[in-house]
Structure formats: structure tokens, C-alpha cells
Amino acid sequence: MTGKRIAITGLGIFCGAGKDIPAFADALLGGKSGIAPLDLFDVSPFPAQIGAQVKDFDPLDHFARKTAARLSRADQFGVIAAGEALRSSGILGQAGPYDLGVVVGAGAAGMFQSEQWLKEHLAGRKGHPNLLRGILPDKTTTVIAETYRLGGYQGTITTACSSSATAIGWGADLVATGRLQGVVCGGADTLSLLTFAGFNSLKVVDPEPCAPFSLGRQGISLGEGAAFMVLEDAEAASRRGAQIHGYVLGYAAEGEAYHMTAPEPSGMAAARVMNSALRTAGVDPAEIGWVNAHGTGTPLNDVVESKAMKLVFGDRVGEVPLVSTKAVTGHCLGAAGAIEAVSTVIALGRGIIPRTLHFRGRDPECDLDYCHDGPRPGSSAIAMSNSFAFGGNITSVVFSR
């Protein structure tokens, strides 16, 4: 990535494992999973009935009644997490509103509400029009822009599970080129019947809490949430005395051109995007301390990602832990990349490599170091976060502390 050095000056999160940065950091580094029985909608017909739902959420704790009524669950999560990031950065009021923008990576967005409208419609009844308001994922972006008066840019990236990782990359690009002084970027997504039934129909949901890279894993645990970071030109951030949590060094977003749902099996495509991200970051593979894996816990993904690691790191692969934080957060689809990016920045900042929870035994096809034993000190200043999606939309982002 050419241009200015990009500093991370604000972090925000709202998800099943924690409703703000301090609570989430405790869960991430303390190995506390947010995966639990679901009650957002009826999951009784499905073999898997768990996920990382945001529990005890009352929109009226955060929004006026009228505002809450016109926002989808995803919009609400997005506004809350972006707000935490913006407040912690202190950038609002320091830069003009037309110099600030927002980039959101989104998935099913307001589908949780819209599918209720569809159910009513199919039954010949009139669903409330508000149920349809958030059906497009760009609604979250617009609501964040309006709430915080960010007039410079609105962009919404929709590449399924890599959406919000790409949003962070593109947000960094907008600042690196000088087109914006600051950007809040990340993602928001919520559980919905569509995605829950969809992944169940593909038989890739584990009835037990997901166990990435572990023997006997059966697939993902779904989750929901939002995570955002504020990015600025590092020099400008230093000048205004902002706290710098880390840096975005580079990213790549590519297409496998292989299959809509299956990863390219040799791992070459995934290795290609990791190498591209390293190249744009100007980072040698030898400088990478650990990788935040896509690590869904599906039998196929975990093997392919492990193969890709070997292609990227060669003989050094045994020294580079491949950690999945999805056993803490669940797979938050459109928000997953941002949640994992925030996880990576938190862990780098604390000098700790997180643990991959829920070890069930060693899989001979997953023969790397996955930090199954527990978190450990990590002295490296640089880590990479992978996000691989339906359609072969693959993204890697490189961060440093």
C-alpha cells in the first residue's frame, strides 16, 4: 500500500464475547467463549442450537425509541461499535466533517428483520414497513455517517465473510492517498434465520462450540456483532497527540476463481493473497509473528489454510502460530474480518498471542502450531489476519503494534 503510514487511533466492538473493548479484551485473552444456546429466533428444528449471540441487548439502552424503531439490529450494533471507536480516537471535532468517512463491510445486514416481513407477506399479511428498512447493508453505513456527521465518504463492501477485512483495507487506502484525514471502518452483521438455516443446510455447523484446527471438528459456530477502528495518517495522529493502538501496514483482496463455496484445495490461492498482502505492506514473511486465521472450524477450510501457511512461511511455518479467535467470537460473517482485526490489534498491543479454544485432539492434517495450549507471550510486532469468503473472495490484512 503506497502513501501515508496508517495509524489505528480508535477501537470499538460489540459482540457476543464482549460489548466494549475492555470486556472483549478480557474474553479474548482470558479464553472466554461467547458461544452459548441461542434464543434470538427458534433454532429447535436444527441440529446445532448454539452461537455467539449478543445477549441481554436492549436497543433502548443506546437509542431513543423512535431511532431504535427505524434501525435494524445490524445498524444498531454498527452505530454502537463505530461510536466507541470514534470516541476513543478523539478525532471528531479535530477534523472537518467532510474530511472524515466511513467504510463498512457487511453481510446479511437487516435480514433478521426483513425475513419477518417475508414470512408475513407469504402468509398473506402486511408486515410493518420498518422491517424492510435495513435490508440493504449500506443502511448501516449511512446511519453511522449521519449519526457522527461523517460527510467525506460512504462505502459498503459486501464480499460475504471477508467484507469487513476488505473494508479496513480500503479505509486505510483512502487515508494513505490523502483523500480522507480519517476513516472509521469495520463491519456489522447479525444472526438471522437465513444464514443460520443456510449454513445448517450445507451441513457445516458444529452442534458443539466450534473447535478450529482440532480433530473431530464439524464446522462453524455462528455469531454476530460489530467492530470498527479509526484510521488516520500516523503523522497527523501523532501531531494531535492521539493514542496509537497500532498500524495497518497493507492488505490484499483477491478472487480464487475456483468455487462458490469450496476453498481452492491446494492452498495456493490463499497463499497468493497472503503474499500479496505482505508485499503491499512491505513486510517479509520472516517478520510475521503469528497469523489470526480465518479458522472457521470446517473440516476443509482449516486444512487448506494450514497448507497455505506452509506455502507462505516455508521452513519457518512451525514458528508462526495460526490462531483462530472464532471459538471466542463465533463466525460473525460480514463482521468477522473486523472483529478479528480488532482482536489482532488488541493482542499485538498486549504482546500476547491468543489461544485457539476448544481443542478436541490433534488432526494429522492440521499439523501446525495453533496455540491450543493457551495464550502465550508474543514479542513480534507484526501479525496478519486472514478472511476467506463465499465466492472465493479472500482478503489478508497486515497489522503492527
Added chain:
Amino acid sequence: MRTASLDIVVTGLAAVSAAGVGLEPLALAVQEGRSCLRPLPAVDDPSLLWGIADGFRANDFMPPLKARKFDRCSLMAVAAAGMALRDAGIDPKTHNAERIGIVLGCGFGGIANSAEFLAGYFSAGVEGLAPMLFPNTVANAAASNASIEQGFKGPNITIVQRFSSAETALEIACRFLQEGRADVMITGGVDELTPLMIEGFRAAGQLKRFASGFGEGCGLLVLERRDAAALRGASTKGSIDDVRSLGLLLPGEEEEGLGRLLPQEITPCPISLSGTADLCPPLVQRLPESGRIELHRITGRSLAMGGLALVALFLTLREGEQGLHLAASPEGPYVAIQVRGGSPV
């Protein structure tokens, strides 16, 4: 926000619209100012007109068995990507496929499959779920299926951004070329229109507003850096000279926003109004009265119609002639793209 110092040329175009399949029907309809909108039997109000791309038949581009696995957005994107690359004289099988990418705007892509998938569940429970439908419920299905079928492995991104989806996509594509992430970028927009979407517009009270006259189709452009295009001896359909975008017009600060969005002087030239730009008084009041191209009157309005509108603009421009493309959404964003006609068009 401005993407400065562009040196990007358009080397290929493709269109699927209510005017027909290919560039000629679209060029003719624009030249004649002829509306291709018509009432739909599925909608009980004959005063409402829609832009259905009913001349598009997937089986003209792929075997029926293959076509069955795609949603309509993907079908149009796969076909149009092939047409655009052929128009540019690029064969992904002989070109370095890793250097060809796609950034596509897509409005309601995936929603038709989502509705069908859920309808199966609502009617028959878990037994009614059709796993084949689920992969294409994502908005990136169109771009991803195009890359899989046409075999390009470069940057791959999908944008949903209200009525500026295609323009936002083009801005990213330009940046990727500038930064050397790819040599060839396919960009533009794709949309479909289904009876259920129209029911949704009706329920949301939009039928008499923006959704009246909605259309579907796919408009794609092949972009390259000028030096790379020249090196392979490509002819150009035009160039992208400048891209500016704005997130919101902030109340009380509209002047500053428009000042950042629009060029200082807007000389009389063909001006393409996309999305809801024609309904934005502070924007249109700054434009010359003549030379406006309003494609939504011809092939219908849609979220990613900017792809088709840009194709139509390039088909209209004479060699070296300047043009301006403006896109807007009621809640923002706004995008201004300055272009120039190439040779031969």
C-alpha cells in the same frame, strides 16, 4: 474526496438492459431518446413502468444446466464480463489471469435467492431448505461467479452503496490500477428486478418515489492504465480523468460539500445523471440545461445503474469530447466522474 492524477483508459464495454443485449441497442435507444420501460403483468398498476431486460437469455451464453446454478444477477454478470473482455480484446486464458480483477456494484443481488430459500423453510421447515440456493444469497455472487466462469483471479470486490454502487466500485477499480494491484479491472454494476422486490417497494411506500421505473441489467467497463493498454495496442473507448466522491451533504454545509464534489467549472458537455441525481436540486441547479443524459428514463433506475449509464455516456461521446457523470442517492453518497471520449468509440 478526489482521486487525482488518473491516467486510466476504457478499453472495453458491455451492456445488458431493457434496450437489449449488447452495445448497439443501448446506443440506439439513447440516441433516439426512446423509453424501453413498459408495464409488467405481475404488477397490477399499468401506470407504473419498468425496465426489464427480457431480451437477455442465459442460454445464449452458457448451457442450460450450468445456467440453472446461477441467480439472475450472476447470469448477467457472467455474460457481460465475457462481452466486455472480448470488446477489450483480452482473453483471460492467454492473459495473466492474476492481473485481471473485478470491482462490481450490485444493488439487490442475492435477495431473490434469499427469498426463495427462506420461502422453502417457511412452507416446509428444514425439509424445505434447498442448499443449492444458499451460496447465491450473497451480494458478491455476481462478481464471484463472473470471475469463476471467465477465469480471472485478481482483486475481487463487490459494493452495495445505494444509487452510487457502480460509481463507488469504479473508484476502487481505478485505485487498484493506479497502485499496480492489477493490469486490467472490470467494473460497473448489475441489478435484477423481481416481482417480490416490487412488492417490497410497495410495502415501503417507494412505488411513487424512487422505485417507480426501476430497471435491471448490467453495464460493465474494462479499465486499464493508459501505458499498459498502449503496450498491447488496445484501442480506447475513452478515459477516466477524475473521480470525486462525497459521503453526505451535511445540513447547513451543502455549499462546501458540492464545492468539493463538482469541478470548479462545468463546461457544456454531455452530462449523465445517474441514481437520483436528477432529483437533487442543489446538484442539478449547478449544471447546464442542455446535454443531459438521463438513462433512467430509457432503461430504468436501479441501484447499480451507474454501470449502464457510464457505458451509455461513452457510447455518446465523440473522440476527445469531455463528459461528466454524476450519481446521487437521497442519503448520499454522491460521485462525480469526469471522462473523455476515445477513438474509435
